[in-house]
Each structure stands twice: as C-alpha cells, then as structure tokens.
Amino acid sequence: MPGTFGPTAKTRLRRRPQRGFYDEESVFRVLDAAVIGHVGYAIDGEPFVTPTGYWRHGRRLYWHASAQSRMYQVQSACIAACVAVSILDGFIVARSGFHHSIQYRSVMAFGRTRPVEGRAAKRQAMDAFIARLYPGRPSEMRAINDSEIDAIGVIGMEIDEASAKIRTGGVEDEPADYALPCWAGVVPIRTVVGNAVPDGRLLVDPARPPSLSLYEENAALDEVLLRAARAG
Amino acid sequence: MPGTFGPTAKTRLRRRPQRGFYDEESVFRVLDAAVIGHVGYAIDGEPFVTPTGYWRHGRRLYWHASAQSRMYQVQSACIAACVAVSILDGFIVARSGFHHSIQYRSVMAFGRTRPVEGRAAKRQAMDAFIARLYPGRPSEMRAINDSEIDAIGVIGMEIDEASAKIRTGGVEDEPADYALPCWAGVVPIRTVVGNAVPDGRLLVDPARPPSLSLYEENAALDEVLLRAARAG
Numbered sequence: 001m002p003g004t005f006g007p008t009a010k011t012r013l014r015r016r017p018q019r020g021f022y023d024e025e026s027v028f029r030v031l032d033a034a035v036i037g038h039v040g041y042a043i044d045g046e047p048f049v050t051p052t053g054y055w056r057h058g059r060r061l062y063w064h065a066s067a068q069s070r071m072y073q074v075q076s077a078c079i080a081a082c083v084a085v086s087i088l089d090g091f092i093v094a095r096s097g098f099h100h101s102i103q104y105r106s107v108m109a110f111g112r113t114r115p116v117e118g119r120a121a122k123r124q125a126m127d128a129f130i131a132r133l134y135p136g137r138p139s140e141m142r143a144i145n146d147s148e149i150d151a152i153g154v155i156g157m158e159i160d161e162a163s164a165k166i167r168t169g170g171v172e173d174e175p176a177d178y179a180l181p182c183w184a185g186v187v188p189i190r191t192v193v194g195n196a197v198p199d200g201r202l203l204v205d206p207a208r209p210p211s212l213s214l215y216e217e218n219a220a221l222d223e224v225l226l227r228a229a230r231a232g
Numbered sequence: 233m234p235g236t237f238g239p240t241a242k243t244r245l246r247r248r249p250q251r252g253f254y255d256e257e258s259v260f261r262v263l264d265a266a267v268i269g270h271v272g273y274a275i276d277g278e279p280f281v282t283p284t285g286y287w288r289h290g291r292r293l294y295w296h297a298s299a300q301s302r303m304y305q306v307q308s309a310c311i312a313a314c315v316a317v318s319i320l321d322g323f324i325v326a327r328s329g330f331h332h333s334i335q336y337r338s339v340m341a342f343g344r345t346r347p348v349e350g351r352a353a354k355r356q357a358m359d360a361f362i363a364r365l366y367p368g369r370p371s372e373m374r375a376i377n378d379s380e381i382d383a384i385g386v387i388g389m390e391i392d393e394a395s396a397k398i399r400t401g402g403v404e405d406e407p408a409d410y411a412l413p414c415w416a417g418v419v420p421i422r423t424v425v426g427n428a429v430p431d432g433r434l435l436v437d438p439a440r441p442p443s444l445s446l447y448e449e450n451a452a453l454d455e456v457l458l459r460a461a462r463a464g
Contacts, residue, residue: 010278015298036336038270038316040281046242049272049281049316051338051397066247084270084281088423088453093366093444097373098380100362104268106283130332134325137332142409144329152330165283171431177374183441184431189453191320194420199403201410202417209415212325221320221421 010110011163021164024059030107030164031056031085032229033222035133039063040082041113043074054083055129056229061109062116062125064154072153076115081157083109087222091187092170095177101167103186109162116154119146125154135231137211191221242342243395253396256291262339262396263288263317264461265454267365271295272314273345275306286315287361288461293341294348294357296386304385307345313389315341319454323419324402327409333399335418341394348386351378357386367463369443423453 005011006022013020021027037054040047050071054063061083065072075081090103116125126149127138144152171184195217198206208215214224214231237243238254245252253259269286272279282303286295293315297304307313322335348357358381359370376384403416427449430438440447446456446463 010280015301035334036318036320038272038281038283038318040270040272040279040314042274042279046312046342047272047274047279047314048242049270049314049340051270051316051318051336051340053334069247080278082272082279082281084283086268086270086283088268090426091365091447093369095374096380097358097362097370097376098384100365100373102267102285104283108281108283110278126329130329133323133332137325138329141326141332141414142328142412148328148330170429173431178433179435180374181436182373183434183436183438183444185434185438185440186429186431187444187447188426188429189423190426191421191423194322194422197402197418197420199405199416199418202415203411204413204415206415206417208417212415212419215323215419 005159005162007163008161011108011161013163013165019165019167021166026164027107027109027162028056029226030087030105033105033226034085034087035225037061037063038084040084041075041079043070053129055132057128059159061157061159062129062154064126064152067151067153069153072155075113075155076153078112078114081111081113083157088189090189093183093185093187094171095173095180095182095184099171099173103167105164105166107162107164109159111157111160113155113157116156119149122149122152122154126152132229134211135228140209140211193217193219193221193224237391237394239395240393243340243393245395245397251397251399253398254394258396259339259341259394260288261458262319262337265337265458266317266319267457269293269295270316272316273307273311275302285361287364289360291391293389293391294361294386296358296384299383299385301385304387307387308347308385310344310346313343313345315389320421322421325415325417325419326403327405327412327414327416331403331405335399337396337398339394339396341391343389343392345387345389348388351381354381354384354386358384364461366443367460372441372443425449425451425453425456
C-alpha cells in the first residue's frame with residue numbers, strides 16, 4: 001500500500017495503540033534519524049541480533065559486512081530478518097514505580113535479506129551510505145577500488161512490514177498520586193555532535209570539509225542525520 | 233567460567249579479533265552504560281527484535297512488559313534470545329570510502345528467557361530497575377501496588393554467552409592514501425543529560441531529588457548510568 005506499512009498482525013501495537021505509527025513518513029523519520037540498527041535473524045534456528053550501521057533508500061534498508069563474515073554468508077541466502085532502531089529521548093520519573101518510563105522513538109522493520117550483487121551495484125550502495133551520512137563525500141575521497149569492493153558484502157532488505165513506536169510527553173501519574181510530596185519530572189537526553197578532530201597527518205585545511213558542514217559542534221545528531229539523509 | 237563468558241562458537245569475533253572482549257568486566261561495562269536493549273527472539277519461527285529498557289544483576293539481564301503482551305507470553309515459555317546493546321561514540325571519516333567507520337561499544341548476549349514469578353520477586357526486580365537508574369528512588373516514590381505488579385510481566389535471562397565489540401581509535405587509512413589532499417578525522421558523538429524539567433503539579437521543591445543527583449545537566453549519560461549501576 002503506498003505511503004503506509006500496515007498495521008499487520010506482526011506490527012500492530014495491541015497495548016497503548018496511540019504510540020504506534022505505520023505510515024512511511026513516521027517510520028522513515030525514525031530510521032533516518034539514526035545510524036546503528038539491530039539486525040535480528042536466525043543461524044541454525046538460534047536468534048542473533050547484530051548491531052550494525054545501516055542506511056535507507058526508499059522502502060529498502062541496507063547494511064554491509066565482510067563478504068567472508070558469518071552474517072553475510074547467512075543473510076545472502078535470503079532469510080527473514082527484523083531490524084530494530086531506537087533513539088532515547090528522556091527519562092520519565094513518576095510519583096509511583098509503575099509510571100516510571102522512558103521517552104523514545106523506535107522502529108521495528110521486517111523483511112527478507114538479499115545480497116547486492118556486482119561491483120557497480122555494491123559500489124553505488126556503499127557510496128550511498130557515505131553520502132547519506134556526509135552529503136557529497138564520495139567526490140572528496142579516494143573511491144573504493146575493486147579489491148576493496150570484493151571484500152565487502154552488502155545486504156538489502158525491502159521493508160515488508162514496519163511500525164514506529166514513539167513515546168513523547170511527560171509524567172502521567174495516577175490521579176491520587178498528585179497529592180504525594182514526591183518529586184516527578186522528565187530528564188531530557190540528547191545525543192550531540194562533538195568538535196571534529198582532524199587526523200594528525202592531514203595535507204589540507206584542518207577545518208571540516210563541505211561534506212561535514214552539518215556536523216557543527218553541539219548539533220543534535222538526530223537532526224544532522226535527518227538533514228543529511230534528505231541531502232545525500 | 234568465573235569472570236569470563238568465552239569466547240564460544242556463537243560469540244567469537246572471527247574478523248578483527250582485537251575488537252572482541254569476552255570478560256565479564258568488559259561486557260558489564262557496556263551493558264551498564266546503556267538502558268535500551270534490543271531483544272531478539274522468534275515467534276512462530278520468525279525473527280523479532282523488540283527495543284526495551286533492561287537492567288542487569290550479576291550475570292542476569294532483566295526486562296519487563298505488560299503481562300498480557302505477546303512478547304511476555306512468548307518469552308515466559310523459556311525460549312532462546314539474544315540481547316544487543318550499542319553505544320555510538322563517533323564517526324571515522326577516512327581518505328577512502330573503504331575505511332569510513334563508526335566508533336562504538338556493543339554487546340551481544342545470549343541466553344534463555346524465564347519469567348520472574350510471584351509478587352515479591354517481581355516487585356523486587358522492578359524496584360531494582362528503578363534503583364539502578366535512580367539510586368534510592370524506591371524510598372522516595374509510592375510503591376508499586378498489587379494490581380500494578382500483577383499487570384507487569386518480568387523476564388530474566390541468565391547470560392550463557394556474550395561478547396563485547398568495541399571500536400575505538402581514529403582514522404586508519406591505506407599507507408598510500410596519506411598522500412592525498414583529502415580531509416580525514418573523527419567526529420565524536422556524546423549522549424548527554426539535559427536540564428531536568430519538574431512536573432507542573434509538584435507539591436515539593438522543584439530541584440532534583442537525591443535519587444537524581446547524578447543527572448547533572450551536560451553529564452555524559454554513559455557515565456551517569458555506570459555510576460548509578462554501581463550505586464543502585
């Protein structure tokens with residue numbers, strides 16, 4: 001269905017349905033605000049979850065590994081996978097233990113893994129990953145050569161089903177508990193960019209290059225990644 | 233084996249073995265520096281990865297859900313699971329596409345899920361989660377009552393196998409590439425505590441209570457969580 005992923009039997013939030021979103025825009029806004037995903041799959045029937053950098057193009061997620069790695073070998077056989085992404089936004093400290101909570105944005109995306117095959121397609125995918133993080137970077141750097149591209153395994157996963165689960169807002173205590181002499185509130189959490197550290201052997205201006213212009217010190221990483229995804 | 237988890241066939245890093253750690257101290261230092269884990273398991277043979285708050289006691293991980301939730305129902309039957317935790321520390325921007333990388337700390341922990349049963353054990357576990365985040369908090373808040381504790385399902389997982397994978401350090405370019413007129417360096421990423429926002433209906437001093445004393449504005453979250461885990 002264009003513009004939405006569901007909900008489906010796998011993805012429908014049965015409790016607190018107001019926190020579930022199934023439209024592409026909501027799902028993509030979480031996926032594009034992060035860079036590490038947690039890829040769940042099975043090896044010999046046993047669950048594995050591998051944290052790995054990922055990127056998105058349309059409804060497809062990509063990640064890479066060594067072409068010799070167990071993950072790539074297993075996933076290139078087109079198996080079922082679930083990719084989870086989460087962003088921590090804050091802690092909710094309530095008047096009762098029951099209502100302590102976490103502010104977060106998360107996505108669960110389901111599909112089947114497929115290898116990206118051929119040097120041209122793999123190189124294009126890897127450049128897309130780098131450009132998604134650092135818009136324009138492929139034209140600044142030395143291109144990936146053939147022996148390097150042969151050593152990389154790239155996996156793509158069309159998202160068949162997905163949901164975003166988002167918890168915003170503040171303390172939601174039981175009515176009677178507001179009479180308690182107890183502190184309650186929210187502790188916001190932010191993930192921010194630090195001051196870029198140039199490599200010690202640079203032959204060029206140590207200032208950040210154009211591809212890193214979004215990475216200003218103290219910028220919110222989720223916003224940098226969202227903007228880079230739109231520009232890359 | 234006391235003090236270490238391995239390595240095992242499941243957890244041994246076959247590539248870049250210098251990034252793999254199997255001792256309890258390394259694994260616990262990553263687990264205790266984060267709060268959201270990604271729990272991988274199967275439902276009807278299909279992989280699921282659910283992002284969820286977790287805590288650790290000894291070699292055991294815990295998380296909770298609604299007692300009515302699909303996750304709790306499935307996991308209370310003692311199934312295999314893999315919990316992945318990751319912390320993003322920075323971006324490595326290299327002179328070649330191949331050597332772009334990410335600084336991170338991650339853990340993969342394997343075990344079998346078991347329900348925590350009985351009100352007393354569940355209440356103790358939930359208070360341990362809150363105290364792990366906010367040392368001393370259980371004595372400040374209204375305790376979890378019986379109907380609340382009955383609505384919560386708590387899962388515990390003894391860690392049978394685990395590895396930490398840690399990438400530190402900076403740019404590692406090919407020797408010839410250092411002659412290129414190309415910027416390279418590291419963009420550090422930090423996750424930090426914001427200024428706590430008191431709830432609008434407080435009857436007490438709006439300043440943070442003792443249980444939140446570690447949550448100073450601009451404190452590094454990983455350090456706050458590590459210190460809280462040691463104190464809680």
